[in-house]
Amino acid sequence: MHGGCGESIVMKHIKNITTNLFTITSVAIIFYLFSIANIFFFSSTTFSTGVNWVYLPGGAILVCVLLFGTSGAIGIAIASAVVSHRFYFTEDIVTACGAGFISGFAVWAARFFCLSRLNLDANLRSITVKALLEIALIFSLFSAAMHQVWFALRGHTDNLLGGTAVMAIGNFTGTIIVLYIAKAVIEIVVRLKP
Amino acid sequence: MKNTNEMACAALRFLNLITAIRTLPTIPSLDPLEERVLMALAQNWATGIAVTVMMILSTFNDASPSTVHRRLKSLKQKGLITMREDENDNRTKYVEPTDLTNNYFNEIGKCMAAAAKAL
Numbered sequence: 001m002h003g004g005c006g007e008s009i010v011m012k013h014i015k016n017i018t019t020n021l022f023t024i025t026s027v028a029i030i031f032y033l034f035s036i037a038n039i040f041f042f043s044s045t046t047f048s049t050g051v052n053w054v055y056l057p058g059g060a061i062l063v064c065v066l067l068f069g070t071s072g073a074i075g076i077a078i079a080s081a082v083v084s085h086r087f088y089f090t091e092d093i094v095t096a097c098g099a100g101f102i103s104g105f106a107v108w109a110a111r112f113f114c115l116s117r118l119n120l121d122a123n124l125r126s127i128t129v130k131a132l133l134e135i136a137l138i139f140s141l142f143s144a145a146m147h148q149v150w151f152a153l154r155g156h157t158d159n160l161l162g163g164t165a166v167m168a169i170g171n172f173t174g175t176i177i178v179l180y181i182a183k184a185v186i187e188i189v190v191r192l193k194p
Numbered sequence: 195m196k197n198t199n200e201m202a203c204a205a206l207r208f209l210n211l212i213t214a215i216r217t218l219p220t221i222p223s224l225d226p227l228e229e230r231v232l233m234a235l236a237q238n239w240a241t242g243i244a245v246t247v248m249m250i251l252s253t254f255n256d257a258s259p260s261t262v263h264r265r266l267k268s269l270k271q272k273g274l275i276t277m278r279e280d281e282n283d284n285r286t287k288y289v290e291p292t293d294l295t296n297n298y299f300n301e302i303g304k305c306m307a308a309a310a311k312a313l
Contacts, residue, residue, distance in 0.1 A: 019200060023204075066211060067204055067207050067208055067211065122203075123203055123206045123207050123210065124206075124210040124211055124214070125206075125210055127210055127211065127214045128214060129217050129219070131214070132211075132214045132215070179215055179218060180218060182215050183215050183216060183218050183220075186212055186215060186216055187216070
């Protein structure tokens with residue numbers, strides 16, 4: 001009896017770990033695909049290394065962390081580190097890993113801040129468009145400021161304020177584009193429904 | 195159990211997020227008949243008449259009542275009109291403008307006034 005109970009607890013833990021790993025991997029793949037799409041469509045809007053006027057993965061980051069919380073943030077951090085090392089800081093793995101960590105942590109912190117300050121439910125029960133846009137704005141500012149401070153510490157930026165402003169605008173416009181694409185897809189699915 | 199709860203919560207968050215995303219503001223685009231219906235309604239509202247659905251359905255000679263009724267439903271979905279039932283007879287429904295419609299016609303009015311001044 002005792003052994004059976006222990007086994008069931010172990011099985012539960014294994015299931016938890018499997019689910020979390022699945023979430024982390026899925027989020028990482030989504031982020032990676034969005035990053036590739038951003039490089040493909042918006043590489044002409046590059047301001048400086050790793051800073052774009054339009055940054056589509058910002059939308060993916062926000063949605064994934066709102067839905068999956070900490071697992072989503074970990075997935076974003078891993079994928080962002082990989083993307084940073086592969087496309088932006090090929091010679092500097094420390095900067096790439098730091099940028100990855102900040103990508104995951106900034107939106108997780110923005111979510112935490114918004115849940116406590118905007119009276120949001122953890123399951124987003126009371127979320128409105130206004131709250132969603134506020135979270136997007138706070139996340140854009142958090143992420144941009146933290147990235148730029150990190151890049152400055154690592155000697156990768158000369159224009160801290162300019163980079164922060166452009167990165168925040170890029171995150172926000174990218175998030176708005178992704179949210180409106182999601183809206184369009186949802187409306188099409190609803191209309192196609194018999 | 196925790197595992198199931200996590201996934202159930204993620205599903206709940208997903209549904210709540212979809213609801214919020216669906217209410218993102220958009221510029222409602224109107225087809226030609228919707229525009230005509232809205233203009234006909236505005237003309238009646240301007241005279242102070244309480245406009246019923248039946249009145250509007252019989253306004254257009256070149257469109258069937260069912261076609262006009264569909265346009266009324268789509269205008270309602272786009273947030274440009276609301277329907278109010280008569281207090282004494284719930285078969286009678288009044289068509290009323292929303293704030294969005296009032297703002298729209300106010301803006302048109304301002305533009306016309308500015309154009310008239312420029313002339």
